[in-house]
Amino acid sequence: MRLATWNVNSVRQRAARLLPWLDERRPDVVCLQETKLADDAFDTLLGEELADRGYAVARHGEPRWNGVALLSRVGLENTVYGLPDGPGFPHAEARAVSATCAGIRVHCVYVPNGREVDSDHYRYKLAWLDALRNSLDDGNTVVAGDLNIAPTDADLFDPARFVDSTHVTPAERDALHALGLVDVVRERWPEERVFSYWDYRAGMFHQDLGMRIDLVLATADVAARTAAAWVDRKARKGAGPSDHAPVIVDLDTAPDGDIGPVVPPPSAPRRR
Incomplete structure (x- = not known):
């Protein structure tokens, strides 16, 4: 199975x-975040194209803001829209959708940003993460998406x-670690410089001045199946990109081989 997560930023x-x-x-399986479309509009825009490619779709969106979607060519079972018992700000936002895909419970999440430390937005973020933790099953689980947290300073x-x-x-970071899941990319590449987000400001991407906040987290049984884990930096290049790149994890087999943490490498990486 090839699983990917991508904050497409509209x-x-x-x-x-x-x-x-x-x-x-x-x-x-694809987890999309920041779709920024109501469900009907998502279907009108992409429904036929995705069906032609063999994807079943579970989308949970709202106009202009937030929005997540889970695409699967290996089935969608027991789909849950939203985060059960999750907080609102003040109303529930479209930030989570989950389903079972080929025996793995996949949670596609877009964690609140938090904005400023100790603000109401920040407290909402921590409460949301606590609700996410309470919603997880014990086995065969993946949480993938824009977590809006850099796990360690090495991810900055x-x-x-x-x-x-x-x-x-x-x-x-404590709330992230409390999920009790394996950070698949960092587990595979513990010492490598790996980012998934670069600000749009001139030069940030090309100098590789980024953050790693788009994560694939998994229970140990799923993480042990990892054959490759990498950031598709190529998708951040060119005209009109998202400010995030997709993160790809191959389970059991790696169609492109174990090709390294970032594909292709930065054009002008800044070294620590």
Whole structure:
């Protein structure tokens, strides 16, 4: 199984990139975040194209903001829309959808940003993560998406730039670790420079000044099946990209081989 997660930052703006990417990489299960479309609009835009490619779709969206979608060519069973018992801000937001895909319970999530430390948004983020933890099963589970947390300082291009900011606070990292899951990419590449998000500001992407906040987390039984785990940096290049790149995890077999943590490598990486 090839599983991928991608914050597309508006599926309407990214459709012309998403569909060719699906044809090129041929993932079996795809978690999309920040679709920014109501469900009917998502179906109108992509329903026929995805069906032609063999994908069943579980989408949970809202106009303009948030939105997640789970695409699968290996089945969608027992689909749950939203986060059970999750907090709202003040109302529930479209940030989670889960289903069983070929025996694995896949949770596609878009964790709240948090905005400023100790703000109402920040407390909402921590409460949301706690509700996510309570919703997880014990075995054969994957949580994939934009977690809006850099697990360690190694996942930042310059940790000093993020002092007193969200995404890196002890409380956020503790909440992430409390999920009790294996960080599949970091487990496979413990010492490598790996990012999945780069600000749109000029030069950030090409200098590889990024963060790793798009994660694939798995129970140990699923993580043990990993044959390859990598960031598809190529999808961040060119005209009109998302500010995030897809993260791809191959289970059991690796169609492209164990090709390294980032494909292709940064064009002008900044070294620590």
